[in-house]
Every structure is written in structure tokens, then in C-alpha cells.
Amino acid sequence: MATRIGIRQLVEFVLRSGNLDESKDSQNTALMGAQIHRRLQKERSADYESEVYLKKVVPMNDEDYVISGRADGIEMTDDSALIEEIKTSDQKYEDLSDNTLELYWGQVQVYGYLLLDEHPELDEVTLQLTYFQVNENKTTTDQEVFKREDLNEFFQKLIDEYEYWLKLRSDMRKTRNESITDLPFPFPEFRTGQHEMAAAVYKTICLKTRLFVEAPTGTGKTISTLFPAIKAMGEDKIQRLFYLTAKQSTRHVAEEAIDLMSNDGLKLKSITLTAKEQIRFPEEKDVLPDKNPFMIGYYDRLKPALKDILQHETSITRSVIEYYARKHTIDPFEFSLDTSLFCDVIICDYNYLFDPLVFLQRFFTEKDPDNFFLIDEVHNLVSRSRDMYSVEVSNERIPSLLKEAAAQKKGTKKLQNQLEKVQKTFDDIRATVEILKKDDLVTADVPVNLMKTMNKFAEFMTDWMKEKEPSDFLDHMRDFFFDCFTFVKIFGFYDDTYKTRIVIDGDKVSVKQICLDTSYFLDQSMKLGSGAILFSATLSPMDYYQNVLGGVENSLPYQLPSPFPAQNQDILVTQYISTTYYQRAANQPKIVDSLYTMASKKKGNYLFFFPSYGYLRQIKDAFEQNHPDVKTVEQSSAMDAKARTEFLDQFIEDPDETLVGFCVLGGIFSEGIDLRGDRLIGVAIVSVGLPGLSPENNLIRDYYDGENGQGFAYAYQLPGMNNVLQAAGRLIRSSTDVGVILLLDQRFASQRYVNLFPPHWNGYKRVSTVQNLSNEIDNFWKGQR
Template sequence: MLRSGDLNEIKNSQNTAQNGARIHRRLQKQRSKDSNYESEVYLKSIVNMNDTEYLISGRADGITLTDAQAVIEEIKTSDQPYDELSDNTLELYWGQVKVYGNLILKEHPEFEHVTLQLTYFRVSTEEITTDEKVFQRDELDKFFQDLIDEYEYWLVLRAKLRKTRNESIQKLAFPFPAFRTGQHELAAAVYKTIYLQKRLFVEAPTGTGKTISTLFPAIKAMGEEKVQRLFYLTAKQSTRHVAEETLELMADKGLKLKSITLTAKDKIRFPEEQDVLPEENPYMIGYYDRLKPALSDLLTNEDAITRAVIEKYAQKHMVDPFEFSLDASLFCDVIICDYNYLFDPLVYLQRFFIEKDTDNFFLIDEVHNLVSRSRDMYSAEVNDKAINSLLKSAKAIKNKSSEEFQKQLKKIRRVFNQMKKVIQEEDREEKITDDAPDKLLNVLGKFDDFMGEWMQEQKPSDFLDKAKDFFFSCLTFVKIGALYDDSYKTRIVLEDKHVIVKQLCLDPSHFIDQSLDLGLGAVLFSATLSPMEYYQSVLGGIDNSLAYQLPSPFPANNQDILITQYVQTTYKQRPYNEENIVTSLVTMIKAKTGNYLFFFPSYSYLQQVKVAFERDNPDVKTIAQTGAMDNAARKDFLEQFQENPAETLVAFCVLGGIFSEGIDLRGDRLIGVAIVSVGLPGLSAENNLIRDYYDKENGHGFEYAYQMPGMNNVLQAAGRLIRSSHDAGIILLLDQRFSSSRYTKLFPQHWQHYRRINSMEQLTGAVNNFWKDHQHED
């Protein structure tokens, strides 16, 4: 309510909540020598807004109360010098203590004034600045009432929006003539999960319509005031668009609610904001002065707040689009966003997720992606590669500031060199330890403190940009270091004379559990969550969640799953099986002209088989995925898959890549998928650490580190084939390991009719017979 003036991007700070609390306790202990001083004083008052009573309360850091006067102290901690704090920041600081002043005067009618003291502790230097102001009762009464009046405006607006929302939801019917197979059951399970405040894992195969089947019942529960806000979290832009389209479909049927899609800061900023300092950015200068009318305009005229809508109103009102979207989200009923806004410890939405709020409920789509994403979120690495070049650049700048910068960098280099020496003396290239890299974390933490002030003094330059890049990697490393526990390992690697230090989170399940516990409950769903116990374990739900697996809604005989017993794809056997693989692929495509996807575990293996295939089949049209395909290249690739093709097209792709999930080739745009190998991730030191960790935890190390991630890639790739009830085609699994019980037990329910193929002749007959039985599809 009190924000005004410019939008100043929050400077990265080492001042954590824990550190701030420690400083508060230290100062409060010093004050306690005065017998009239009391710390953490709870103050409250009941006010009526929009015909509803609200409790206004808070804890003053300290109050000194005598017969003659009351003194209220508010303690603030940060890295910036006090005299460099913005007017807006100071207004917020004083605003908080002025509210406390009004509350204490309400409790003590004998006083006509109160002394308010702001104590500012600068963390990096431990410098303390104290400022005092005396306020009269009538001043604070007016201040408090103005604040309440302003807040009431937004309360009334929100109440009107929710009333309109709930009335529309109560009238809302399912937006299709009938439920598909499994949809009604899934919708009922989601509603029950919200009602019981639980966590539910759901495997909903392709065709279930999982987006409408989760959003519709969750919105119906919202209309009954069981929740107030839904977060629809997903890993991909394409699935965010599906959520938007689903909400639009319900809006066409009468739904009235506010939804917003959050777009990453680097993608939504206007061109004129790029490489511009905040104090020179026209969309940040005076941001808060224009925010309230911008929000009022947006919320009065728009329901579906997509990226384009945010950009339209941000341009109109000259406000930064990213920050505007975050401020607008506070008034929205459905927030569509990436996983990191809830789970990432560095960028989560603090306005929603500082503490538990049972008004919030989470719908987490394509949740199989969260396994690897969460490990990345809670891991960090730093290296010494940039240090020497930064020192060289700094040495050319002849001033005291540059000398201090060099001094700090040399301290970091010294710690890296000590690590390097230990590894070299042991004649190794890497070292794994259970312990956090405390010496490195300590020196990097001090460097981060130094850089906070140093960067503000520098003029824009390439050197400053490079110094900032190194600073941000150090800052991330230190923040992740604060989370280090028994689920972590430290890996120190020597590579081309440089030292790389990684803090690896092997098991982020407890962090995910903590994040999910910030809401009323959650539904975590995907087309592929087999085996369910594995996903519940690695995603923090083994002890506190329910599981539900739906059957495929499509006819089982529309898809033939063939496992070649005569093909081996282990690394040593690949050269000897190349001919069998190529012949099997040719057998598959010769039975019917059409479009086919062939998947491989790596680009090198893809290229090896592709060369052999093209040598023997020069007349067959082929295309291949490459390692660096942008959106245009991806679009061109998919446009090759035409309906009713006159010639066969074969596309060579990589398991786990951009074409193994998130693409929708319906009808005869795709009639066959071949998967070469069981998709195991490559052997690596880090995957081995995951294996060893889970061997100790539950005895399933190989499965958790290699087999399950590989099988998920296989299931996702195979899932490209049958996208509707009219689709038909063949899945060819080219690896004898697929037929072992170790793998067949992982097959989803709709794969249980798989067949083992023992020879090329049997494969020819199976493929020909399948298409003979489906001639009516031609």
C-alpha cells in the first residue's frame, strides 16, 4: 500500500532470514539491560473493512514503556549503506513502525504521542544507524485510517471478483457433451484430494484429457471456497498453452475468473529495457506511482491474463511487464507458471511461498520432468576459470577499488589452488566427499558481501559484466551451500588445469516435500508415472500421498508393441548388431508407407545407425535431430510429417530430446516408433553417486540412477504414437532387455499386450498382419 516511486531491482544479498534473526536477538539482548524494555511485543487491533472484521497484528522488535512515554524500536538489516536506501524503502520501514505506534497508542490512551526508533544494521560492516521520530496521536490515527481506506478498496475489488467467480463456477458444467473414459474418475479423485487436503500422484495416459480433468474439478472446489488460488505448474511452454486453452474453453461456457501466465523475466522484457540500468529504465522509473491504476485497468477489463495481455497493459501504463505480472498475480485465481516459481530455492515466489497458505492448491503437470529439474535446482557448481582473466583486466585499472577487487579474487584463487594441490598430491583427477566445501563457501561469502557494494561503484563495461557473471555463480553456490545436508555430495574435478567444485543434491525429495507442504495439497500427474512407487519416493510423497493409475482410453489393438529378442545394444555388442537393427527398421517401414520416428540413446549411436541405414536404403527420405535446434528448426522438422504422405519419411531422434515428448502428430502423421536400446543414461561419476546413495537408502541404486530415468525416456518417446482414438501404429523395441522381467514389470497397464519377436521372419509377419488388420484405416 505504501510503495511509491521507482522500481529498484532487489540487490543480491547475503543477508538471509536466519542471519537477520540472529542480529535481532543480539541487539535485543543488549537492550534488555533496561528493565523497561521488552522484545517481540505482540500488538493487535480489530478493524472493520468491507463489512468484515479483520485482525491487524504484528510483533514490534522492542518497546520501552515508562510512565512518561512509549518508545518503539524497529530493527532492519541489509547490506546497503543507510544513506543509500531509497525513499521508497525508508517509507516502508517507517510505515511499519508507524502502524505499531498507532496500535500502542490504542492500548495506552494515557499517551498523546509515541517515539518511534528505526535501527538499521548494515550486515557487511556491522555499522548501526539509529533514527528517531516523535509522532502525535492524531498523526498516527490519520495515517492508519488512510492505510485502511486504501486497503479496503482492494479488498472490495477482490471480494467482487470472487463473488462473480463463485457464482459462475456454481453454474459451470463440464465443457464437453460427455466424459471420456477415465475422465470422470480422475476428476472425482482430484476433487476428493482437495476436499481431504491430500497429495495425489496420477498416471493419466495420453488421451485422458488430464488438463481439463484436473482443472475442472479444482475450479469447482474453488467455487465452494475450499481453495482460493490454483497454481498450475509445468516444465514446458506448450503445456502452459494447453492450460490457457482449457481455461478459455470453460470461459466460453460461462466461467468468470482471473488467470495469469507468468513468463520468465528475460523473455518478457521490452527491447528498450535490455541492457539498461534500473535507474534509467523508463518502465521502472515511477513504477509504483503508475502500478495501482495499471492494476485497476487490467483487472477491470481482462480475465485471461496471458503474456500478450500483460505486455499490452504494461506498454499502456509504462510499467515493467515482469514485475507487473507478479503484482497482478496477487489478484488471480489461477496462476500458470514454471516449476521454479514454487520449487527453486533461489527464484521461488516469496509473495506466496514464505509460509504455508491453505488457500493455495498445486496442480503439477508432466511431473516426471521434476525429478531431474529438482536435482538441478538444489545443486550448484563454481570454478576458477574466470579468475585469471578478471585479475588481468582489473590490473589494468589503476585505482583503489580495483586493488580491493584483486585482493578478494586472490583469496578465492588461493582456496581453489589448495583444493587443486590436494587432488594432485593424491594423483587423482577428482575427489568426492560427504563434507560441504566450507573453506570455499566462507571465502565466496565474503566475496559476495564485498561485491554488493563494489558493483554499485562501477561504471558499465565488459569487465563489469564479466565480474557480475562470476559474482552470480558464487552467490548461487553460497546460497545452495546453506542447504547442504546428508543428501549432498561435494565433487571436486580437475579439468584442463582448472578446478570445478560441485555441490550435488542426490535426493531433493525432502525439499520438494517442504515446498508442496506450503499449500493445502497437490495433484502431481503425467502420462508416464510407472512405477508409481519410484516417483512417490523421489518427489517427496512416499509417506504422505495417494496414488491413482488410469487405463488408456484408446483401444489396445490400435497399437502393437513388438520386442526383438535377437537385438543387443549394449556398448560392446553394438557393432555386431548394426545389421539386425537396420534390417528390422527396414522391415517396419516397408510394410506401410508413412512417417516414422526412430529413437536412439545418443547422437553418436544415432549417426552410426543412420549412416548404415542410408547406405542400404538410399531412396528412403530421412531427416535427423541435431544438437542445437532453435524453434524455427524444430518447427521445420515437424512440418515434414504430413498427412497422407506419398512417400515414407524416417526421422532419427534422441531419447530424452525435444522430439521425445511434447509433440502431437495425430492421425497418419505418424504410424510407427522404433526405440533402439533401453535408454539408460550414460555412465558418469554423478549418476554413480546417485546409484550409491539409493543403494544405501533402499537397495535400488541402479534402478533409481539409470533404469527408471531411461525407461521414462522410452515411455515418453513411445507416447508420440497414439494421440487419439483413431490413431494406429507399431512400437518396435529393439533391445532384448525389454523382454526381461526387470523391464516388463515397469510397463504401464496399456502395454501388457506386448509380444516377443524371436526372428526377422516373425517380425515381418507381425508387422504385415498388423497393417492387414487395420486396412480400414487407410
């Protein structure tokens, strides 16, 4: 099957030159652009045909490639032809750069070549570029007649240049596949369940479907997904893997897994994408693109830099990108994206696929069956995706922005006028809500007026910011502009899964578009590849995750048993403790006694988890007052990387004294940390971890009550239980780890929660008193001697 190359992809790669200019040409949605295209196309003559698919098979590097694309419009008569290319943007036509125009005309010239190739009776074609400036509702049209021989020469030059890069990629893939053929599993043997999981992943790739995998801690999820996926890649079942994660720590695990296979002879290109704000060089901060040496002439230096890095590197991490970017004086973030086009494995954050604002357009504008997705710790995607598709704006910053604008020496009158219009719209919203005698209003109505105002403001700001020098004032205006721009973008997705919440708090008016169910959007994103593996240590109940993550009708569930001996952990449920809000004060002494009983039975390191910082401090204060001899450490709400490392470094092997860490469920220490051996011998979890009652969680509850009658479970119980399972999973990290899991809430013993216990918790025990707890823990540790 011939590989398809899009016309835009071909033209942009070969013809791009000059500076990297990140200023967005348009703040309009793809939907709006499509609407403008259709409107203009309907205005054409009866002979005009819209969206005409053109293609040609071209041999390059001893293989056939299909060069294809859709012309916006073609008008044919017996002896003439016209092809129209429509472009939409906010920039004035006369302000477009020479290279932008070269790319526009390049695309339509390829369409012209393909059309004449299909019609040998024609010697020439009229090419028309129609440019629509959205913010001014202005159309500019330019026409030029091209002869057959000129288009033939133009097309052949494109192919000659592109063929070098095709050969480079083809040679790399040939080397890759040869290295994969005899690639061994990078460990002496498979762990329990690991071979089965790898086989399931491989079969899923062959079937081009999706698989939800619950693989308990210790299964070796990363290598169990990457190894079979790379084996399938070696057989050309897929060509590119995206390893998507929520945390930097899991990105490092993926890098290490590929390095392990590389030590055994694997030769492929992998790259880890780093967020723009983290990888940009310090000297680029607050510098306009036309004065940034790493952006000036970027495309003129890009191809030599690509040749350099691809010839010398295989594992392309942040430090590698930074080295070659400095060497060739090009922007490291954009360089990493351009390099990724030639890589086999791309390790990156969820948002590069799923976020509608920052997804990788070079990969995800249309379906590509060569792509496959490995989505790690996928339980995090539930809340992350709601954040991606929700947005909040308020008028809180407008007074200070108006004051700053008035203080400028000149050129802010129009800006002040625009800000006042935005403020008036918020005032109108306030008046509407106050008529209803409310200060918190939830509605299914679309916030149309605010969207229109925000859209006009964003259009104004796009032009206003272009000529401004860096300053604090510009930064403040840009931040507010981005809020408005995001509001408009998300508005394009508004459907019956959304609610609008308006909150009046003094002078502040907030409007939030809340997406309650992102399953459709996630499903559409995953359809851009041939399939996906969605995996985590905690995906129970599986049907819940399939539902909320867009896999009800197009995925298979797969659950693995724990690879570790069940007798290595003692799971105890206290039936004598209630942690409901109104019972907390009365149960505090029993909680403190139970925690101390656990920590006093064996010298070592323990983690105690709580549903909130307030509750954590309440119990910690009481614990320290009653047991001042026990060393404690506390998670704080604003810990940077250094503070996190210092916290974990205190959990040493073979400690001389007991250490108790007080932490928050769902926080930075409840997943993604690895305290192996006796660095951790006990985990206590206080409460069932329900998220706090809130208007937005209640909206999720009400939505799913209407969808399936399980609103409380979907909004509160299941997210809370996932936090519990993640925290408990910190304990047993290897086959030799041993310890106690203590669940301090009588609700854990109810059938509603027992049904959610993973299979390796089947041996849990109920304890009815502190003395009963003491005896059980004594017996457990005696049995480990």
C-alpha cells in the same frame, strides 16, 4: 473465517512509491538474517520479548480481515512501551532510499498502533528501527515517539486505501464464483477415466492433501485437473491456483483449457508468467534502473495500470501484459508479478515455487491455505529440482577477468585484489586434492573456506556494481558474481543429502555442491499451500515418484487406465537384439534390418529414438547406406524454435512417401509433441534408455543404495524407463490413432522391465527374429483394414 492480511503486505502495497530498483539490497540468506535477528534480540534487556504476535480484526468491504504480524521485539514497563523493528542488508543506512525507510517505518507504526489498541492505558509508544549492515557488521539505531492519535490516523489511511483494492478483489471473486456455479464441463462427454480423475482432484482439494496421478496420454489431464479445481474455487475451498509446468507448450494447453471454460461463461482472472529475460522490452537491455524509463517512477504508475488491466482483461497472457506495460510505461516482468496478486489462476514454470533462488516471495514466504498447486508433467521435476539445489563454481574465468580488470583505466585495484583472493582459495583446494594424488574427489565435507571467500567476494561486488555503467566487462563480472552468489545461497541448504565434488582439469578447478535427494525441499515448498496434484502420463512405479518428490507420508497414489482401445497399438519386444555398449557393433545389422522392416511395412511417418546423439548417428549412417531410398530427418543437438517447427512440419498427414525421424530419448521430441492421426504411425526405441554412466549418477546410486537398497533403479533404470515411456507416448494421441511401438533391446522382455510396463502395455509380444517381427507387423496392419 476471517482472511488474514500480513502487515508487511499491507504496508508495501499502499506505501510503495518511486522507482523500481532491482539491485539486490542484500546477498545474504534468510537463514543469515534470522541469525542476526536472534543475536541482536539476545542482547536486549530482561523485559524484552522477541517475536511478539500482534493482530486486530478490521471490517472492510462488509467483511472481517485479520491484520497481523510479528514484531521483532517489544519492551514493556508499567507506564511505557518500546517496539523494535530489525532490518538487515548490505547497503549503508544513509544510502537507503526515502521509500525504503518509509516502508520500514510504516511496518513498525502498524505494530505501534496494534500494541496501543491492546493497551488503552498507554497514550504513546516508542518505535525503534534497528538497521544492521551485514558486510560492515555495523548497527544503526533510530527512535521516535508516536502518539496514539497519530498512529490511529496513519492506520486508518492505510485501511482506507487498501479497502478499495479489497473491494475490487472481492467483487471479482464474487463474479468468479457466480460464473462457476453452473459452469458445465467444456466437452459433450467425459473420456474414459476422466470423470473419475476429476472427482479425485476435487476430493483431494477438499481434504487438503496431495495426489500423485498417472493419467496416460489421451486422458485429458489438463482439463481433468483445472475443471474440478475451479469448481472447488467457486465454493471458496481455495482462492488461488498455481498451474506449474516444465515447458512452454504445456502452459499454452492450460491457457486453452481456461479459454474453453470462458466460452461457457467462466469469469476469472488467469495470468501466464513469462521469464524476465524473455518479456523485458528490448530497449531495457543494458540500461541501469535509474535510467530505465520503465523503472523510473514505476510504483507511481503501477496502481493506474493495475486498475486498467483488471477492469478490461480476464486471460492475461504475455502479449496482454506487454500491451498494458507499454501503455503505462512500466516494466512488463514486474508488472506481471504485481498483477498476479489479483489473479485466480497463475500459470508458470516450476521454478516460481520450487527454486530457492527465484521463487515468488510475494506468495511463498509463508504458508497460505488459500493456495493450491497443479503440477503438470511432474516426472520432469526429479532432475529439474536437483539442478535447482545444486551449484558449480570454478576458477576458469578468473585469469581473463583479471586481465580485463587490469586493462581498465582506473578503479579496479580492489577488484583485482578480491579476484586474487578467490583464485588463492581455488589454489588451496588444488593443493589439497593433489596431495591425495587425485584429480576427481568426492567428499561429504562442506566447502567452508570456499563459501567464506565467495561470500566476501559477493559482498564486495554488490557495492562495486552499483555505480558501474553497462559494459562488456561489467557483464563478465556480473556473470561471475552470480556464480559466487548462487554458490553461497545453495550452501545454506547443505545437509546429509549433499556431496561436494572437486575436479582438477589442467588449470581448471571446479567445485560442485550436488544435491542427491531434493524430496525434503520439494515437500517444504508444497506445504506452502493447502495441497497439490502431481500428474503425468508416466509415473510408474508410483512409489518411486512419491519418494523422490517428497510425498511418501502425505500423498495418495492414483493410476488411470488408457482411454484408447488396446488393439490400436502393437507393442513388440525384440529378444534377438542387445544394445549394451560392448554388443552394439555386433548388433548393428540386426537393428538396421529391424528398423527398416518396421518402416517398410506401411507407408507413413516414423520416429526412431536413441540414448545418445553418437549412437543415433551411428545407426542412421548405416540405415541410410543400406536403404538410401527412405527419406530421413535428424534431430540435432542445438535446435531453436524455428528448427523444431521445421522438423515437425515434415510429418504431414497422408504422406506420399515414408519419412523416418531419428531422435534422442529424453530430448525435445520425446515428449510434449502431438502428431495425431497418420502424422505418426510407428515409434521405435533402441535401448532401455539408461542415462550414461557418470560420477554424479553413481553418487545418486550410492545414496539410494544406502537409503532403500535401490540405487541402480533410482539412478539409472527408472529415469531411463521414463524416457522410454514418454517417447512411446508420442504414438497414440487420440481414439483413432493406430500404430506400432518397437522396443529394440532384449532387456525389455526381462521381468525387471516388464514390471514397469503400464497396464495398457499388457498385450505386448516378444519377437525372436527379424522374420518373426515382419510377420507380426504384417498381421497388425492387416487387422486394421
